[in-house]
Amino acid sequence: MGNISTGTTLKDRNIDIEDLLRPLCGSSDETSNHLFTTCMVASIIWQRISAWSRVAPIVVSVVRDLLKLCNHVGLKGIVNEIFHGIVMISCLCIWRAKNGVKFANKHAGTSESSNVKYEEEFITNSKGKKLFTCRWIPTNCEPKALVFLNHGYAMECSVSMKGAAMRLVNAGFGVYGIDNQGHGKSDGIKGFISHFNDLVEDCSQFFISICERKENKNKLRILLGESMGGAMVLRLHLKKPDFWDGGVLVAPMCKIADNMRPSPIMFNVLTQLRKFIPTWKIVPGDDIVELAFRDPKIRQEIRDNPLCYKGRVRLQTAMELYTVTVDLEKKLKDVTMAFLIVHGEDDKVTDPLTSKLLYESASSTDKTFKLYPGMWHALTYGEFTENTDIVFADAISWINERIARGNSRPEREQKSKNDKPPDTDKKKDHN
Structure with a gap:
């Protein structure tokens, strides 16, 4: 009391x-x-x-x-x-x-949190739902870049992505996360995604609000997402193509494997059913926890974590995730931001070939693809420590290289203000 x-x-x-x-x-x-x-x-x-x-x-x-x-x-x-x-x-x-x-x-001696300030906050989205947000900020230096975490389906930020956040904040970055509606500590039926576009809008508004703070105006803006979070990164980029400075895509969900696609008849049946029983857990599938997380200890941590959804995929959720990937598959060539893809060669959840397709199809001039032999799906939280060390060493090095090149975004913004189309001045003179 x-x-x-x-x-x-x-x-x-x-x-x-x-x-x-x-x-x-x-x-x-x-x-x-x-x-x-x-x-x-x-x-x-x-x-x-x-x-x-x-x-x-x-x-x-x-x-x-x-x-x-x-x-x-x-x-x-x-x-x-x-x-x-x-x-x-x-x-x-x-x-x-x-x-x-x-x-x-x-x-x-030193606690892992001694140089890190952690804060939690609930925000309210446009539909009145409370969403959980969290942030890790270094206390011994000014953040040299902003990294925005996007969790996977059925996961959350404050526990399962804490390890990733600590690695990033100890590298000198300010790290921000949000639990999507229906996930973690946010409002909504657990594991239920009514409209993926709503989640995109929630993330976009929250992340942009952080970027627009006075102290963050000139900092690099990096999106990081795993699996469904990878799809979120791509959607956020396509929503505002010139806003984000780069993305780290961890085993991104950007295309449904051909052997996983429902037949046209089954798709029509599911489409009709979701009008009546959208929240029902009737979609068959393998145990994702067993398939995604290689380290048995972490696998048990996921099962013990009440913030992670472990039930069968809900009907509406499955249809939304399918629709998102089908849509992204058509727009891979529209991806223009700088990105790093990291993918485990033995991933049984998202096909490494889809990451290769994204790498080959994207119009980005700055793109990197790393495939790790023997690794599984969950690279940021699920692999053995020595493998996770490799993945984050590559990711942090990639971000630092973009910082070393100079903050290109403010420079582009200044150029866009000064380099006006020729007819603009003529029109002003004529008026």
Whole structure:
């Protein structure tokens, strides 16, 4: 209730705290509500307890709700008392884990967050939906470029892309992410994409708002997306072709493999069905977690992460993703921005040949394609550490090379203002 010694309460009492970030996951300031309710560790605990107790999923945002939880789960008598006791014991375990981790961090030297400022914020889109956003900013230097994260289908930014963000921010970049509607901590039915264009619009408005801040005006703007996030990067570029300075495409979803295309008859059937049951999980398919994530430890982390959707693909979602890829396939030649494609040769989710097709078809004069033998689909979070090191070394090096060449975007903007068409001045003179 605000009376325990979290980092923020100690700070309020004028006690010097080196790092306010929560030690359990290091993703936000350590408050009681965050520690016991929305913390990743706490979220997993409440998920496990609700499943074991066979009650509705436990979703709370303040400690006060935990104390009253037993009144709303539908259990009665001694069973309800036992449930309440389990919740309280779990809170004690979280508190002890927090103190244990903090002690370990204190004696380990530098925390991974010591030079990084992490912030979270909910924004509201044009349709009134709350969307989760987050950012990692270096505290020891001015960001030399802005990198905007675009997560894959069923994934999110603050946990599954945290490793990518930390690598990028430690390289000197400001990193920003957003959970698409229906994903992570944002509003919407989990795993449900009603209209992909709406997601594009949400990302575009949020990312542009960051770029237009006074302190970011002259910084390089780089988009990074994995799988569905790769499709998002391409759509954002095609929406504003001259706005973005480059894109890092990680196993991008930009074309449906021929053997994955539904027959015309099946497509017509699904098109009719989605008018009546768009949210139904009726699309068959393999376990993507098993196919995409090579490292068994990370595979289990994904399964334990309540922010990641693990159910079957919803009908409307499948149709939207299919439509997006069919549309992108027709527009690959319209891609003009500088880009780096990285793809695992053994990817069973998105075909490496589609990345090769993008590389060969795009009109970009600055384009690079790297294919990694033996690697799978999820290169930023899913491969073994030594492989992820290789991928990010290439990505960071590519971004730094664009920075070293000079910020071409402001130069282009200045030229466009000064290099007016000849007839413009003539028309003014005539008037």
